Amino acid sequence: MTTLGALGGDAAAKAVTDAVAEAVAALRPAAGRDWSTVRAGRVEWDCRRTAQHVVSDLFAYATQLATRAPDAYRPVEYTLDPPDADAPTALEAIEAGGVMLALACRTAPRAARGFHPYPFRGAGREGFAAMGVAEVLLHTHDMAEGLGIAYRPSAELCGYVLARLFPHVRQGDDPWRTLLWATGRGTLPGEAPVTRWHWYNTPLIEAERLTLEALSVPAVADLALGGDGGHHWVPGGPFEGTREGAGMVASAYDKGALRPEWGSYVLLRREDDRALGSMGFHGPPDEEGRVEVGYDLAVAARGQGYATEALRALSAWALDQEGVRVVTARVEAANTPSRRVLERAAFRPVGHLEEPGGVLVLERRAD
Known part of the structure; x- marks a missing residue:
């Protein structure tokens, strides 16, 4: 079995922090460009809108976990300020969202859970961390593809996401390639293309x-x-x-x-x-x-x-x-x-x- 990493809130927080650090480092060389004019890979958003999505998810997951939201999303919306923020501002916001989610994971009790709609109506600190890491990894891939820059996250982070959110998928020798295939972004030898997918949280x-x-x-x-x-x-x-x-x-x-x-x-x-x-x-x-x-x-x-x-x-x-x-x-x-x-x-x-x-x-x- 691929190394899956440590358990607990500190490990969850570290995964979030590491994922954000790798993503920002990869995207920063393209910070001088206008991201609103570049489509984010196969996603129908431009790169700035995709960055906005990542920011919103990181802050929302932190809020759901920290407040133990029981049965719905909290009535709060997280956006870039200003809405036409440039790329450096978007990267700063992603870093801030990562800090907030990592803090929520580190301080939440093991049994703490917050609402998330799919598929079992909730998640704990490791679930929210894994979802946050997944959003960062996958959408950084989308933005990097659109911007024409190299990006490959660590195998440990890819394995972290696969083990916690895709337990029905065999990791294989290349967890990053497996994660891209499992989310409709790539191919695997001997496997049919994925056109519809979802992740699992702990039931x-x-x-x-x-x-x-x-x-x-x-x-x-x-x-x-x-x-x-x-x-x-x-x-x-x-x-x-x-x-x-x-x-x-x-x-x-x-x-x-x-x-x-x-x-x-x-x-x-x-x-x-x-x-x-x-x-x-x-x-x-x-x-x-x-x-x-x-x-x-x-x-x-x-x-x-x-x-x-x-x-x-x-x-x-x-x-x-x-x-x-x-x-x-x-x-x-x-x-x-x-x-x-x-x-x-x-x-x-x-x-x-x-x-x-x-x-x-x-x-x-x-x-």
Whole structure:
């Protein structure tokens, strides 16, 4: 797996700062030109309008995160002043927007989220950082192409964006080329051109006392290597099953076969943002609309109803997705506590597998 960088607010802030610094350095040699007369590559805007867009996004993302905007964009518009600002002024504004977003990422708590419309109605500090970096990288490419100047951001920044916003895309040997292809700006050998695209932010599923937060690609990579995935765990966590599940997700990502909403979710206790365990899917639904779920809870969190609560929420969410008819689970016949968790979450026994010790199969169907 390509190096994905550190987790946390400081790492997110550094990614934003580095992206802006590289972009401004690349564009500054063309600062003496009139950007309003130059089209920004394949974009239908001129370069000044494109710079304005970058400025607006950086400030807007900082505002959404810093104010924890719950369900809409804040009623604030960010523009260049004056509207016909020259290129040096536009670059100064991009630098200022980068500072503000980096500051918001560095100071926001790990659990802080703000509204963003697509696709899961919100993002945290690493999501907003990655979106900001993506806007800077991609639109600097557009402007540089129009202005006829060289620009190639660092592989680390490209990998940062791909890992956090394009987990369904295999990075390959050249993350920059992959990012350009994934956003309709380039080609990849053996791949069809991309004409429609979108990015992913981390999905959340709310339960009574818990938030189930999909583990990002950098988080599963860290967990699989023995780290904490960027979370504060209760004593004894993360448990071995969590690391094994993270390894499965990391492997799917390396193969370009990951669908992030059908990966692994960390169970977070909302009262203190402590991670209790993980729960997730063994892959996306099959052709029959069947998806399998598994879970793991730290010993210190057991016996308090957390697993049942999370399983109810996750399986209900899955059955609400288009084409999903059945959620299944397997449990060793002798594992009575785990079987009871499943049964309390409306799963019913439907058979068994001929494996050592015996394995029961349970399922929950759509009503």
